[in-house]
Amino acid sequence: MKQILIIGASGGVGSALATAYAARGDQVTGLSRSVDGLDLTDEASIQAHIGGLNGPFDVVLIASGALEIDGAEPEKTIKSITQKAMMDQFALNAVGPALVLRHAADLLPRDGRGVFAVLSARVGSIGDNKIGGWISYRSAKAAVNQIVHTASIELARSHKHSICVALHPGTVKTPFTEKYLARHPAVEASEAAENLLSVIDGLGVKDTGQFFDWAGKPVPW
Secondary structure (H helix, E strand, O other): OOEEEEEOOOOHHHHHHHHHHHHOOOEEEEEOHHHHOOOOOOHHHHHHHHHOOOOOOOEEEEOOOOOOEOOEOOOOOHHHOOHHHHHHHHHHHHHHHHHHHHHHHHHOOOOOOEEEEEEOOHHHOOOOOOOOOOHHHHHHHHHHHHHHHHHHHHHHHHOOOEEEEEEEOOOEEOOOOHHHOOOOOOEEHHHHHHHHHHHHHHOOHHHOOOEEEOOOOEOOO
């Protein structure tokens, strides 16, 4: 039985991940804003919630995030950006995961395999960006990719068997995405969860610091 920690366990993908791990017989610890009051934009909240946990956890997975915050929709052009909307995106989608990494890294085992995974998004890829738009969200996800890559280097010094990665779950049918699906193919959260578990299961130390999609294929930075 593995020990699993899921941040954002009440969301569409997070709850599906918790269900999938529990179905395997693993012990799942979930934290979320709606259930536990964990606020990723508040370091004191992160420290209080993470500090109360007893590790080690075989997998720590951050499934929190938002495409819209306070009604600010993804921008179609850079002329539409606002300081508040961009700062809100960075606070939740980049700084929040960075603070979780700061406080939760030591919950990984030091003498065995441990995975720290952050759900990112393909739109955070600079190399894959061919259509523009969604500047604040794209930039926040690009930032969290850099945070994951940098943290993986530091984590490897103290946790030699650790794996720290960013993961793109694909387009998932959740309230998070329903306004933006249009004609894009999407999968149910349960299928996305199984895909992500398969990727996590197949990761090795050589993969740390990288960005993978739901099929285990590398995504360009």
